[in-house]
Amino acid sequence: MIRSPITQQLGIKYPIFQGGMAWVAKANLAAAVSNAGGLGIIAAMNMDQNQLKVEIELARSLTDKPFGVNVMLMSPYAKEVAELLVKERVAVITTGAGNPQPYIEGWKQAGSKVFPVIASVALAKLLARAGADGLIAEGAEGGGHIGETSTMALIPQVVDAVDIPVIAAGGIADGRGIAAAFMLGASGVQMGTAFLLTKECRVHPNYKEMVLGASDIATMVTGRSLGHPIRSLKNRLTRTIAQIEKSDPELIEEMGRGALRCAVLEGDKIKGCFMAGQIAGLLKTEVPVKEYLDRITTQADALLRGETWIK
Secondary structure (H helix, E strand, O other): OOOOHHHHHHOOOOOEEEOOOOOOOOHHHHHHHHHOOOEEEEEOOOOOHHHHHHHHHHHHHHOOOOEEEEEEOOOOOHHHHHHHHHHHOOOEEEEEOOOOHHHHHHHHHOOOEEEEEEOOHHHHHHHHHOOOOOEEEEOOOOOEEOOOOOHHHHHHHHHHHOOOOEEEEOOOOOHHHHHHHHHOOOOEEEEOHHHHHEOOOOOOHHHHHHHHOOOOOOEEEEOHHHOOOEEEEOOHHHHHHHHHOOOOHHHHHHHHOOHHHHHHHHOOOOOOOOEOOHHHHHOOOOEOHHHHHHHHHHHHHHHHOOOOOOO
């Protein structure tokens, strides 16, 4: 079995985090991942205190294992959600879309472990000094909001820059990716796109169909001109945005509003934004979470022992 300080630190079987994907990472998926040995994560996205509390209570009714909550710091409810998490004392808090410094101390005093998502060495150093328990270093291969540096280049630089555990994210979906992350110095991995094709993930069937049909060049990045690059599967929406984003940014904001929800809940292949990483082309079947985690960790363990990869 893969050995990592993360498993002991968090009380989980596998050093695998499930990404906090907005509209996707609900209590049912988080509980399934935690029950299977990983760390399930609920996406707080734009929920208020009451909505998030319902999700946390549901997750606790479905699992007695540790799980986490991802806080989107750009949310208008970020402050009240941060306060709720102090009261709820969830095992792990991950953050994205902002700097969590003002909240880290309070979360840690409540007993939570804090793992911010970062995309640069500079932010990694800043948050390590601020008291983060670990960092999720996400490369540009990942789906959703991304940075500019690839996972292969980012992970070793972050590992060398800080003295806390680093979780590798972006472009990881099987045992080869996990083994590679460990060879780069990571203590664990976070995956998002891969969990879209688990049976417990309740995205619209069209979303799963889009991922299943993806190739190695099926994704594209939009929003760079607005300062918010997003990787998603190519469709009419992404191609239209790519054509006009430099000339009419206000229109782009309007087109993108609600597009992720439209993809996850309605499966609209024209107006929806189907966030997914470059690893989507590797995913070919829908599987139960436990079967998936058991398989990829067995693969990784064999590779790290020096065995040859077998297709």
